[in-house]
Amino acid sequence: MPPSHPAANTRPGSTPFSNPRESSMSTDGQALMVGRRVLYLSHAGPDVYALIRAAAGGAFDVVTLERDDDEERCRRIADCEAVICAATRLTKRHLDAGRRLRVVHHQGVGWQDTLDWQEVKRRGLPLALTPEGTTIGVAEHAILLMLAAAKRLSFADAELRRGRWHVNALRGVSRELYGMTIGYVGMGRIGQAVAERLVAFGCTGVYADPAVRLPPEVEARLALRPGSLDEALQASDLVTLHVPLTPATRGIIGREALSRMKPGAIVINTSRGGLIDEAALVDALANGQVLAAGLDVFEREPPAPDSPLLKLDNVVLTPHISAGTRDAMRQKMAAIFRNLTSFFATGQLANRVELP
Helix, strand or coil, X not given: CCCCCHXXXXXXXXXXXXXXXXXXXXXXXXXXXXXXXXXXXXXXCHHXXXXXXXXXXXXXXXXXXXXXXXXXXXXXXXXXCEEEEXXXXXXXXXXXXXXXXXXXXXXXXXCCCCECHHHHHHCCCCEECCCCCCHHHHHHHHHHHHHHHHCCHHHHHHHHHCCCCCCCCCCCCCCCCCCCEEEEECCCHHHHHHHHHHHHHCCEEEEECCCCCCXXXXXXXHCEEECCXXXXXXXXXXXXXXXXXXXXXXXXXXXXXXXXXXXXXEEEECCCHHXXXXXXXXXXXXXXXXXXXXXXXCCCCXXXXXXXXXXXXXXXXXXXXXXXXXXXHHHHHHHHHHHHHHHHHHXXXXXXXXXX
């Protein structure tokens, strides 16, 4: 199984894309940044744009979209030197239009499926990630989904709103996290943050990650042991996914993997929808092999209106929002603009991806 964290492919190093004329940076580094245009590729609301501009602090000219329109993206990117991308995929068309681009900065860490990295590499553009601000929100959201799925929260809430008082109906199927064995597929920053928080719930765990072996004292403190993917699936009451989407991980939770889980296991995914074969998961949820699921990500985003997942009452669904908190946004944008300031002034770019 591939590594759980893209940080393994990044380095703080330098890049040749800085201009020697810009090396005499002012004390705070901002004087040289004024007028540099940075496009925020996704369309968002005024509150989000306000957070971005506050982080830029007037040191950059932040370019935003009036509507979610690709023609506007291509027009806006034309005179920008940097682009911040995440939810909206950065495509060859955007890169063709962005003739002045000198750097691509991802808002998170899951870059493999959110930009045309082959084109980024071909053009010699450096790509940086933003690990800051992702971990806590995703870890908390994973636990939110665990609790909600285990207690059938969405069903109970919906039924109560319909006037149905199911005080006894869920006693035979709802679960407590206490005493559960958790299977972690991936033990990078987020996987470890989830495990840290589940200590308070009295959980133990098996983690499958060929790139990570935690120190023995950390394993003991978090009540974890390493194992293979098969061991994690077979031993666990709940399986939570914390790996990037790559050709090797696509569909890693398919029919065969689901059949190897404990009957009545719970599945949680806050990583990427393509990690799970949704048709296989729907069947497992319908036949009881999987008790419940909590999903923040989907094979297609948003899911089709007729997606079978939307019809199941043992699934808790959220629209890819685990890292999308105000707190995370502030931290991410502050980190991005610090990094861009460093890049344009000195050529130094933290968390740069070594593209394959």
